[in-house]
Amino acid sequence: MEDTIKKIKKTDEIADYLIIGNSAAGLSAVSAIRTIDKTGSILVLTNEQYKNYSKPLITYLLAGKIGLDNIYFKDDKFYEENNILLKSEINVKKINFKDKMVISDKGISFKYNKLLLANGGSPIIPKIRIVEADDFIENFKNKNINIKVKEEIITQEMLDSTNYKNISGIFTFTCLQDALQIQKYIIENKIKEAVILGGGLIGLKSAEALLEIGIKVNIIELSDRLLSATFDKYASSIIENEMKNNQSNIYTNNTINKILVKNNKLVGIELKNKEKINTKLLIIAVGVVPDLRILKESEMENEQIKYGRGIFTDEYMQTNIKDVYAAGDVVESFDFITGNKANIAIWPLAVRQGEIAGINMAGGNKIYSGGYFMNSIEILDIPSISIGLTNPADNNDGSIEIIKDFKPERKFYKKIVILEGKIIGLILVGNIDRAGIYGGLIKNEIDVKSMFQA
Ligand SMILES: Cc1cc2nc3c(=O)[nH]c(=O)nc-3n(C[C@H](O)[C@H](O)[C@H](O)COP(=O)(O)OP(=O)(O)OC[C@H]3O[C@@H](n4cnc5c(N)ncnc54)[C@H](O)[C@@H]3O)c2cc1C
Secondary structure (H helix, E strand, O other): OHHHOOOOOOOOOEEEEEEEOOOHHHHHHHHHHHHHOOOOOEEEEOOOOOOOOOHHHHHHHHOOOOOHHHOOOOOHHHHHHOOEEEEOOOOEEEEEOOOOEEEEOOOOEEEEEEEEEOOOEEEOOOOOEEEEHHHHHHHHHOOOHHHHHHHHHHOOOEOOOOHHHHOEOEEEOOOHHHHHHHHHHHHHOOOOEEEEEOOOHHHHHHHHHHHHOOOEEEEEOOOOOOOOOOOOHHHHHHHHHHHHHOOOEEEOOOOEEEEEEEOOEEEEEEEOOOOEEEOOOEEEOOOEEEOOHHHHHHHHHOOOOOEOOOEEOOOOOEOOOOOEEEOHHHEEEEEOOOOOEEOOOOHHHHHHHHHHHHHHHOOOOOOOOOEOOEEEEEEOOEEEEEEEOOOOOOOOOOOEEEEEEEEHHHOEEEEEEEEOOEEEEEEEEOOOOOHHHHHHHHHOOOEOHHHHOO
16 A cells, blocks of 8 residues: 555645644654554644654763663654654744635744644743853952943843853753763863752753763752652752762752853853852743643734643644644643643653544544652652652642651651642652552552551
8 A cells, every 4th residue: 555655845835734743742743643544644844853762761861871872752763663754953933724824933834734732831930130250250249339230231131042052061961962062061171060950850951861861960949848849848858968078059039140251151150149159051941831822923913722821722732723733742632630731741642632632633532630749750769750740739628648657767758648648749769660550540549548558
């Protein structure tokens, strides 16, 4: 049946399936489409230059544990066997939903019958004042008012999502290019110490890598503890103590007030509490948001896709516009545990949503029943995992039962959150051997009352 396969060869042909994003959600959709439609043409667009890669592995790449050869999760054969036309380094700017056309920033247009938005998230860049270091240092030495005024005039520039790239030494950590650029910069500048803004998952993933290659880290975190979205104070304290014992500094309840540069090179930062840290490497890791730039750009001339924090879809992963689907980090979907809509940006959910979208795009019928947050991280040889609702709001009517086992001397912590006999949240630190079993209990909503009775 080889001759009946429609392979899109030229970009002015109409693709039966056009997918924006060549990662977890996009490629999972491709595989799912091919389980139903063996012949329809598939065009995948990505603004990256790499054939594909596993994002969670960029930590291990930066840590030197794996090389580029090990980071790809689909080989060239995947594209050949599935008859996919992959167009790299195409940055989609907007979509004309009426004419079913995707338009790149260079004005190239691509037509489609069915479209999947699987374009993931983008890093948040907080507005921080950029200060020329000379003025800053002078200000330190001379506390007179004139210098302060001078500094205010000179330092009107604020960091934003584009200008940080012009300052040598400031990076985000959300894609392969980030990891490769940081790696190169560390070698070229013989970096021994770094500042990480943000003590959440991405901040700690970058800390994990830097510590592995012997770089001292200073983590600046706005809340009162590391990993505050998923850990409680007990879990955080184990990680924090271990990091402090390994020459790392953690500045909680703090943030960066000023970025100090000289000749467009980072030389240090000043914290909210006025403390100054000399550093040539700053990783900004304050969060990732669904990347809605394409939609916002398309709004002027189009029917509008509905979104909140992320794109809204129905249980078939279809948006409010016919033939337009969305999956992965760009969507806001059903949180199985809280019952609310949420943007749960994790790899397995991107794969599952991509699969559901692909099946339905190809005429199948499959429903997404929701997912929940789950992530693991290993810092200084302490493994940890958090699943679901780990910090329920203060116990209301007593319906939530929490079981804790905290043994800081053994760097061990276990917290199980139970609602109506079912586990809805879990934190394991130090020993995650039973994470799979607990995960199964959560997923299958097993009644665990009898297991935890005294
Ligand atoms: C450092 C790090 C560590 C992580 N660790 C884990 C982990 O341990 N476990 C876990 O479950 N999850 C982890 N994640 C999250 C996980 O990587 C994501 O949930 C997953 O990659 C989402 O897949 P996706 O396909 O939705 O989007 P993405 O993987 O973000 O892919 C989106 C693709 O779309 C492309 N794109 C975006 N905009 C455009 C455009 N305008 N035009 C063309 N192409 C575009 C992008 O370049 C990219 O190729 C981690 C993420 C990071 C950053």
